[in-house]
Amino acid sequence: MHLNTTAIVLAIRPHGEAGAIVRALTGEAGMLAGYVRGGRSRALRPVLQPGNVVLGGWRARTAEQLPALTVELAHSRAPMFREPLPAAAIEWATALTAAVLPEGQAYPQVHSALGGVLDAIEAAPAARGWAVALVRYELLVLAALGFGLDLTRCAATGTSDDLAFVSPKSGMAVSRAAATGYEARLLPLPHFVREGGAAEWTDILGGLKLTAHFLARDLLHGRAAEVLAARVRLVDRLMRAVA
Template sequence: MPVIRTPGIVCTVRRHGEHGAVVRLLTPDHGLQSGYVRGGRSTALRPVLMPANLVTAELRSRVNDQLAGLTVELAESRAPFYSEPLVAAAFEWVTLLTATVAPEDQPFSRLYAALAALLDLVCAAPSARWWLRAMVRYEALLLAELGFGLDLERCAVTGGREDLTYVSPRTGRAVSLHAAGVYAEKLLVLPAFMTDDEEPDWEQLMQGFALTGHFIERQFFSDRRADALAARAMLIDRVRRMVG
């Protein structure tokens, strides 16, 4: 692998040895990249290697199958926002999700742009309701980028575009209110903000998380990686506590 110099979003940091760390970054042109940071657990580097931070990275490796050596410089710190429990849970979940399910060395420019925008919004939005909508949409985008996109444009039964109210938990396709009939209770609710620019209320946001969460769990976390969903459960729990 040649030397890669790139901006990157820190996604996960795993201790390696006594002082080092294995770091996974999402980059705009090279996708998810892993590298070993010498001294990554040091006092100087721990504030740099926090999930959601933006860094300038350089990855070097002698051979293609060897873990790259990674050096980083802090470009933008989001450490101050970790003092807010809901924001901290959001950072932890969205970065862990990305690092866990995205394949390495495959460019996902749309995903990088969306994650960067989402993290900026989490830090800048006056209300969590603004960025929670963006997080649901990010989860839906990630599903689509990895080949499991939801089909929310037409009713799976009639082909129409009106009154799309539900989603099939099996196919991920939208279903209209009329077509759902007696099967409505077995379907997932499709909140309006998933298909237009309507501002969601708290109930609709939770419906959005239930929708994307169903497919995220089924497609990505049905095996040994299921423990990662604990970070999502923490986020949802903190949202519910805030709403009351």
């Protein structure tokens, strides 16, 4: 492997006395791991932070070998870690991506969407400005990995009108009329998820509840409790912020 490209840092794991294994998301080659010599040094710690954009150089003699990785900072999002909410959002978005994407498979839409979410977190003056984008990113990740929701028509009637809920079993939308008497068993389908646009906090929290169910069931079940813990921290902080 010989690859030089920009990448979004997703996860850093200590390795040896001073090195680190870094997973980063590229546009053309997907998520790649690499060993960074001195990755825990004072010079490289600010570079190797989740959400940062780096110019990475991966080098390996064989396909089986963990590549050596050199990094140069292209864009730092370190200032965002001074604020609890943006820090929790970056931590969750990057941890989710690192946990579920297979290595070495290109997902250009995921790469582009993750960059957009991180840009929104960086630019928005308040969490409501990026929380909608985060919900949409989670839905995109589910769809990219084969677990997309069918929100185009009602599972019971086939209608596309007044869709207000989602079946937690099938992942299909349910109309308000068909849901009568079963609302407590269904997940909310906020308007912005289907129609786009901005959203109020009630709908945003409903969207996060919707995606949480399918992420835990289909992508993170039984193998990434620490990743879900990052999401719990984010949602807790969001709920405290809007209380």
